Amino acid sequence: MNAGTPSAPLDVMRLRADFPILAEKVHGRDLVFLDSAASAQKPRAVIAAMATAMERQYANVHRGLHWMSERTTEAYEGARDAVARLLNAPDRHEIIFTRNSTEAINLVAHSFGRGVLRPGQAVVISEMEHHANIVPWQMLRDAHGIELRIAPITDAGEIDMAALEALLADRKVGLVAITHMSNVLGSYTPAARLARLAHAFGAKILLDGSQAIVHRRVDVQVLDADFYVFTGHKLYGPTGIGVLWARRELLERMPPFLGGGDMISSVSFARSTWAAVPHKFEAGTPAILEAIGLAAAIAYVEAIGYEAIAAHEAALTEHALALLAKIPGLCVFGAAQDRGGVVSFTLESAHPHDVATLLDRQGIAVRAGHHCAEPLMHRLGIESTARASFALYTTQGEVDALAEGILKVREFFT
């Protein structure tokens, strides 16, 4: 759909030199890192930005009336600007830093779920959500009398739009919370259509962009989303930093999530009043260094260009699917029309964990397990899969190594 038109191809070998860890050996072999969907490796620009801040320009933010604190506050708030530009958010105050996607979704479940939704209303999620976009809604359901509805997926791994529409028909749904790209099946969901549908029935929409934003440009205004979340460590940034974007009018109506320093306007023992957004939602000393690292990661990705990254990864995915299709007894899960660089598979002769261990011994890192998506595993009728995922630094040669590696695993177990 919007996979991006092939622009100047990526010079992958040059880019790989930006990621020091890719030169490491594992079990005496070149590292073939095909687990970026779990967490991506970091370019030198990110490492340097964080180290430089610690070495040259660091203090707490929003507090000190001194040079170091003012400069650090500028850098931290500069990261907010960088995220606002990345998402094309209309207002930089709509960017809230969290620890990760999980915390961002919990923030919405708490503050929007309890503060704005009313008991008797419903939240819709899909069958292919990460636990991060399931459990907070179950907690809301149990604590606040919100019904939880599950939108089914088709066998291809796409949202069943007709079934979703049926779930919205009684207009009880206050929020549709759906992944923008499945971390298991690789499916991109039609985010703009989902938003239109949700809005038509009076619901807001939250998109879990943890995977999606790594591979494609996201424009929250074009999507017409209400909430968008992502996590820094998958976008080549550090751990410990995530993002919630939400429309300002929603943030204004939502009560705070955590209480403490930085989020207040005044405190007395009788009562406290809240700071303006975004600070109302950023209690305590934030992840300052991590925000600076995330800004560096965004700058890095933008300099390469999403269009080139998307084209590169689309080619890798196509190549991988073609190679894997030739391996007898191998089953790939997910056949969405619009898919990104995540390929889950099982092998007839070996359990995914055994596959992962044998691939690891060849230097190839894949993930095996339920990928924090147990309900999806149920839907697929399996317990676990092995998963290879691709990043901007992945090469065709590594995909070839994966296919050859799987053939060796097959031999070993038959």
Next chain:
Amino acid sequence: MFEELRDLYQEVILDHGRRPRHGEKLACFDAEARGNNPLCGDRIDLTVKYGPQGEIAKVGFAARGCAISIAAADLMAETVAGLSVTAAETLSRAFQTLARTGVPPALDPPLAERLERLAPLASVHEFPSRVKCATLPWHALHAALAGNKEASSE
């Protein structure tokens, strides 16, 4: 290329992993427990039948999991049959040490001999992420013998 993996996946393990001898729940049993590894999704449903002296007469299980976990469950079922509950618990602790360190702790001769039958699993200690595959059945056995229904490898 997989030479070093031949330690982890010895013929015995591959064989028991493929064709477990005790891989069915007992139709008639006295104790049962479920073992869960929530991180990887491995699961074992274990049933135990006691003999006239209260010893473990038979163990049968239904499991889903990797070759290591199925083989570990099957070898466990084989080695604990005929043991008193106390002896089985001693063997269980010894096996867990073996799986974590690769070194078999000293045991009295009859038990030492049984531990030796489990030696093919000793090399899991070199694969930290796989140790739990081998120990989960033993956690489940412990739960069953203690009269609990659930065990977790966490």
